Amino acid sequence: MGWEEKQVRGYPEFVQTAQRYHGRPIFALFCGDKDAEGRSWCPDCVTAEPVVRKELHNMPNESVFIYCLVGDRAHWKDPNNEFRKNLKLTAVPTLLKYGTPQKLVEEECFKAELVRMLFTED
């Protein structure tokens, strides 16, 4: 069956999507919003995204990859935003395996080896 991708924006949409696929392996990449030309305000996210996408085929069958935009820079910097409070995110980009403590943060996302390890680890 392979894997599928869902693109969401904002915390409520993320949670809703994650809950819909409960029971399947869920991986999520959190990035800053993109402007009209498709560029993110977060330079590290720009670097990380292609690295992560190149490794997606390593996810186990039936996986769901959620690509989640967290909002504009101001919203992200607000210490009370729901991503920080509820998901305990500390930085973007963050790549995580939902429901586990396994995650990669910032420069860790640039390393194909680590991304692959996150997708294939059991």
Add this chain to the structure above:
Amino acid sequence: SVQVHKEDKPQKLLEMNGHTSAPHSYDYDLIVIGGGSGGLAAAKEAAKYEKKVMVLDFVTPTPLGNSWGLGGTCVNVGCIPKKLMHQAALLGQALKDSRKFGWQFTEEVGHSWMTMAESVQNYIGSLNWGYRVALREKKVTYENAYGEFVGPHTVKATNKRGVEKLYTAERFLIATGERPRYLNIPGDKEYCISSDDLFSLPYCPGKTLVVGASYVALECAGFLAGLGLEVTVMVRSILLRGFDQDIANKIGDYMEEHGINFIRGFVPIKIEQIEEGTPGRLKVIAKSTNGNQIIEGVYNTVLLAIGRDSCTRKIGLEKVGVKINEKTGKIPVNDEEQTNVPYIYAVGDILQDKLELTPVAIQAGRLLVKRLYAGGTTKCDYVNVPTTVFTPLEYGACGYSEETAVEKFGEENIEVYHSHFWPLEWTVPSRDNNKCYAKIICNIQDNERVIGFHVLGPNAGEITQGFAAAIKCGMTKEQLDSTIGIHPVCAEV
């Protein structure tokens, strides 16, 4: 004693399958068997010096099927979850004390085992993952596979699917640690749990019998009782063998006065299941160590904490000629952690006559690797290592116990200074005013040098760490006396 052989350099010979006299290049510079405190510290250190390192870590599931991730005993089923659960129990006590300090809450406070266990396991999971990332980033090869020697310079790694691979290395480090011992009585493996199972138990253990008088037994009994469970400790003879017995008895008395039952002088001879469940109900039949008296008791959970056995008997040591102590399973090493086989080293709990503590394994592992690959000369100092027992009344110690000091120096040559103290924080909530205790043991013949430090009271670990450094520097009683105290803290005593 162990003879030190100089390693054959520069030719490394592989004598297998009839190959002879050909200089050989190995798969790895160093293979570490065991991914715990000692093994990981050594592996990461070796990677710093650009060595090609592999770590083999594998957890043989407990009799009840429990297993865990990379990091060894300390991280998964030892120090870390223990201290967190001890803290959970302390917080329970703090909640009780808080009313006397003016906090007002009307409901009685209850405890959820599941919430605590889940938080603890989550934290441990993040540590397991952290080690995976650290090893990968440092380019240390890690395999979740059971390593055993099959011939000179060669190990076989078997993963959980049974797939076998062979690897060779110039040097090996054995860091396989220990696992809890069972009683070898009917029902022990089927119905009892050990510390390997306790910290991830998916249900509240309920009324618990702890068998054993080790620090593991007393620490677990302590926090289980602190969480509100009914706890009984069954002790064969003395408490905390190897520790200062004066203090061990004070710890036992304190626990007893605070609701933990002790059954002294008995050992279980049979465990029966009365009722299945999570938890179920178990009947324990025990016999006196002094006579023929038999007693019975019913508990939800039986936790065995009677000792730990080294994982050295099934890793093929005989195939490479590494000598172990047949009786204890421990590996004798010289003061450079080298076994009788020159290219095979060992660190951690499996070492004979060395302290079984995480920081000791880490230090020994790091210094060993520095000596092997970075021209280091420092050897691990196993003397005056501080330690703390996290019983309800914490106990920190460094150096000689009173009885070993007497044995070594003679009673007339040592002076013991001691005092009880009442932590200021305990006064308002009217907690015990005569239980906390501190003593130092001094060597009269050596300028009254402090050779033993013992403190029984809150935050004992934090207090002891500083004193350990002072003892290492050779502090004398006079120097201690002339150090002005911080007020108001327990440590000023």
